[in-house]
Amino acid sequence: MPLQNRVDPFGELFASSARGLFMGNRGGRMHTDERTLAKRRWASRQWICCVLDFNGRQRDVWGDSYTELFFLDEVTALAAGHRPCFECRRKDADIFAGLWARTRGLPVRASAPEIDVALQAERLEGRTKRLHQRRIDRLPEGAVLVLEGEGAFALRGGALLHWAPAGYDARKPLPRGSVDVLSPPSILSVLAAGYRPHWHPSAG
Numbered sequence: 001m002p003l004q005n006r007v008d009p010f011g012e013l014f015a016s017s018a019r020g021l022f023m024g025n026r027g028g029r030m031h032t033d034e035r036t037l038a039k040r041r042w043a044s045r046q047w048i049c050c051v052l053d054f055n056g057r058q059r060d061v062w063g064d065s066y067t068e069l070f071f072l073d074e075v076t077a078l079a080a081g082h083r084p085c086f087e088c089r090r091k092d093a094d095i096f097a098g099l100w101a102r103t104r105g106l107p108v109r110a111s112a113p114e115i116d117v118a119l120q121a122e123r124l125e126g127r128t129k130r131l132h133q134r135r136i137d138r139l140p141e142g143a144v145l146v147l148e149g150e151g152a153f154a155l156r157g158g159a160l161l162h163w164a165p166a167g168y169d170a171r172k173p174l175p176r177g178s179v180d181v182l183s184p185p186s187i188l189s190v191l192a193a194g195y196r197p198h199w200h201p202s203a204g
Helices: 074-080 090-103 112-123 185-192
Strands: 022-025 048-051 069-071 132-135 144-147 151-156 159-162 170-173 178-181
Touching: 022 074, 048 074, 069 074, 074 144, 074 151, 074 185, 090 112, 090 185, 112 185, 132 185
Parallel strands: none
Antiparallel strands: 022 048, 022 069, 132 178, 144 151, 144 178, 151 159, 159 170
16 A cells, blocks of 8 residues: 655645655654654655655665655645755755745845745645635746645646646646635745746646
């Protein structure tokens, strides 16, 4: 049976046999010795998105160390409130942090702890996902939003791509007006400033 280690755009953890393009964690261990989830859904503010393979490291998933999580793609990870890892994805993380600083008028690149503090406030409403209402015509490509009764959609190429565990499985035109956005506002700003997230091939 697959572990409950896949992350959807709402930040929820679920079990799926479908493979994702990225892994990550939430700052520590959230699972029991029986390889089930404990009550908490994060161990610290450090929510990161990592590559699947780094320097040939081999891990025992949900072993003695942190709780490994997996994402369909980076768009999904960003929507859930994760950022690029500064160790295994240094180039992407440097670009992300530089654009983060530019959007806030900071003189130097933002540090990982600065980013983590801001994202923690933006991604959660208590213990649940925080939604941010925005006009859809002002959203950058890579933003993820939710339509009532229809699920999560990623914005790409002037259309909405329906998110599913195995990939984007449907396309629909953009609605009008305001929508509830899953991607945190600071991440929206970084996307608008030019950050290019990695998409699952099904988005093509």
